[in-house]
Amino acid sequence: MAADVDAIVIGAGSVGNPTAYFLAREGRRVLVLDELSASGQGQNKAAIGGVRATHSDPAKIRLGQESLEIFSHWKEETGTDIGWKPGGYCFPAYDETTESTLRTLLGVQHAYHLGIEWRDPAEIRRVVPGINPEGLRGGTYSPGDGQVNPLKAAESFTHEAVRRGAEYHYREKVTDLLVDDHTVRGVRTDRGEYRAPVVINTAGARGSQIARMAGLELPVAPESHEAGISAPVKEFLAPLVVDLRPGPEGKTANFYFGQDADQQVIFCYTPRPAVPGENRTSTFEFMPIAAARLVSLIPRLKNLTIRRVWRGLYPMTPDGSPIVGWAPDVKGLLLGIGLCGQGFMLGPGVGRTLAALASGTRPILDPDVLATLSPSRDFYRGTKESLR
């Protein structure tokens, strides 16, 4: 049976939308399927929107650089403002452990020519006005990083993809992958069947369920994180700030926050221990802990008003790296899942990579780097990346 389209993308989210956009831009016929009723309604809208290249893992650095490139030029390219704010990232250090972690990372980061430097306390205080100076030892600052509004980005990628011929079907749930002879032929949904030589699984937190339809067991398991946002205040904070210290309350690892393009302070922490599962109902504990961490870092935030809180899922892999590449044993099935909570910031880079793989052009990642993201890799080999 003839193919209906060149590629089917499952999931109109942080990864699926850029994938569809790049495919459509290359003239491919794309069908995007999502069970929800609009684009970016899964975990995309739960992201706080930080985008950085200053990771410590080569693949993520490269994907982050690519994403930054795409996000930062998006307005010139399309005329649409997606809330790009080039304020950089700042990792302040208040203890020796943090300082040594950050300084060690600088080595790797400089090897990749990332624009990140160690700054002394006075400089950090300039970058982060009002930051608590007590015990501040300095920190890293990477002015090339920034923030984007995830809601606007999802919408704009979708709009640009559609403009170039991509078709989006919402409220349509993929119920099976059509596989025969170890080759994917298309998908079955609750409304019908579609044929395509390439099927791309970008289903985020549902990614491993989709993979299972082709008999693939991939170690992607969601963890639940919480976030919050304030009422807007006059612009005062340019970078996203990441505090790597564990929280004094004993329930959190790192804490990060920034002021977005709409001038709202947006914040999030990594719970410790991790909270496995798909629970998306906010807890009453989140806000008190986040509040204490906010005001301890920037005391003037004690005058802030909190508008809303929410909860989103980090689809985790055992080694903390995404799964990007062709599925083993099933021809034509591409995977872009397990982004470990960085689906939004790495999404455009991953999308471009997936589009290149699908159309047989040269991907942006070198083969050895791409291999570190392979679905066939040993997920339990090394240690986790230190700068998640």
Added chain:
Amino acid sequence: MPMDRVLRHPVLDVPGPGPTVEFTFDGRPITARPSEPISSALIANGIHIFGRHERDGAPQGIFCANGQCAQCLVVVDGRPVKACLTPVRPGMVVRSTVGYPELAPDDAPVSLVPRVDEVRTEVLIVGGGPAGLEAARELAARELDVTICDDKPTLGGKLSLQTHNFFGSVADCHAGDRGQAIGELLAAEVAALPTVEIWTESPVVGVFDGGVVGVVRRGRFTAVRPKVLLVAAGAREKALAFPGADLPGVYGAGAFQTLVNRDLVLPSRRLFIVGAGNVGLIVAYQALQAGVDVVAVVEMLPEVGGYKVHRDKLLRLGVPVYTSHTVLRAEGREHVERVIAARVDPKFHPIPGSEVAFDVDTVLVAVGLSPVNELFEEARRIGLRAYAAGDAREIAEASAAIFSGRIVARTILKDLGFPDTVPEAWRQRALELSAHPGPVLGVYPVPAERRVYPLLRCEQEIPCNPCTEVCPLDSITILEGNLLGRPKLVGDCSGCLKCVAVCPGLAITLVDRRVDPTGARARVTVPWEMPEEWVHPGEVVPTSGREGEPVGEARVVRILAGRALHHRRLLVLDVPASEADRVAGVRVRDPVPPRPVPGAPPVRDDEVVLCRCERVTRASVIEYLRATGTRDMNAVKAGLRSGMGPCGGRTCGELILRVFRELGIEPGSVTPGVPRPFTQEVPITAFLSEENDGRGR
């Protein structure tokens, strides 16, 4: 204090000159009453613009007066706060918010720790209005631990804002009393119950994982773990979108009642009301009581939606009620200065050429209520045992809410295993009390050959019986034997006036033909709730018939007042005997015919702001829906930011759904916005405490 304040009121107690508080607003000295909200103090001083919107500099002022929106945001001593929730303090420095407020660069390190008080209770009741209070009473009868949370300083809910006498039954829901008095009575009963804890100034801000309910208890975030959540949070007013609806001076009837009846400030001199349901009609009457001229009430439908008696008492005073009319736009440079209205055709489209202008300073929108039930829905989703009562369950009168609270409480008891049942009579009564205004059936004929008799102008089914209860001769009865039927005079009348004084609809007058032996003159006694200075003994006043039609003139013989008369005064009028049966009231204003302005510019979609928080216009919503074809409110939110503001889409949500409908998309097919905590913004300090206060965790 020579200011915009209510200095005399026919029903409310107005405190005399007392201590004052001084503060500054943008450097200007302001004199206020101690602990009144900043917003009311500003309005009393003639200040209606509290700030300017970040996006377009649009003037911002009072809108909900209820802590739900953030239009009244001001900066107090460096901290952004809602003016309507923040009491004045001596010496406070208040600044208007121009654009986003600046965080004061107050950078001294603080040692604040996460803080949550955790509390257990058997039943947590959200809302201390009639439904919540009555439910608490029923639950306490079984000695359940009950906690009532209310965001206001006093209990009573919206009853506290009502100056009119309520319909209902005397025996079981305080009919004939004023709303405010009923609220106080119910609150006092509950305050005396040992197992009921009352948290005032404590808004419930969300339902969290594991069935924890978040309450900001007097500024402190508190996690309550109830066995049962009862949402009796009442209703919110529906919004209406028209050009100028976002101007200062356009707000809801509830906000007006808060300003006038609770805070005793006068935000208006000339008022225009959109919507002639019970709320619109009642607030018009209340405005007159406070001395505000009501220039017109308009109603889109061909008939008023509220009770006819509420309409008729306005017409008798001389307030015009225009049915089949709608508001086209409100105009004014920085505040409402005039309103353009027009007649509508049977499909509710404005008829070109029918435009008229009214010069007013304030427009009240009273186009219906929606249940405040988000916490109920969310609690159900999470798996907490939750119930809703009163308006949060079904929009109806306060008397119906009283029964709803009792019935739901009994249901809770039954579900918890107590041997309680809901009496069938309660269900019956609740049905009667929540009945919508029925057809107008006319009045029973005037009794012939009588010298003294009441005229019962109760011509519509109304769930009400005080007249039958107060007559010492038991001469008034409802033949149907229920609350809804019309009262009929079936026995003698001694002329005691009790029925005239009690009738909540002001629909009873007493005719006395005994005073003039020549038979040329008669006395008619009419109820009177307007400002004292409007009518004086000896004065000649114009009289109105039942529906406001001019009858003639009367001389005011005397004015009766007293506790026994329900705080109501009665005017004894001397009228020509031939007019006695027709006189139903006194006209206080001559309706000024509106100024025709045919050819007023048609309404453009880009003039109409749907989302006030984010200044999203109707035009951009239409464009977005057409361009994307979306069926998801969350997408509209993502694309346009509508609903991302402080009110969380509670004002614009329905307005945007209406646009979906106009574009041929069934609102039922639209994915609703995902509600998230907090239902209202919370100062970050609510989540923190000093390291050493021993109360944090």
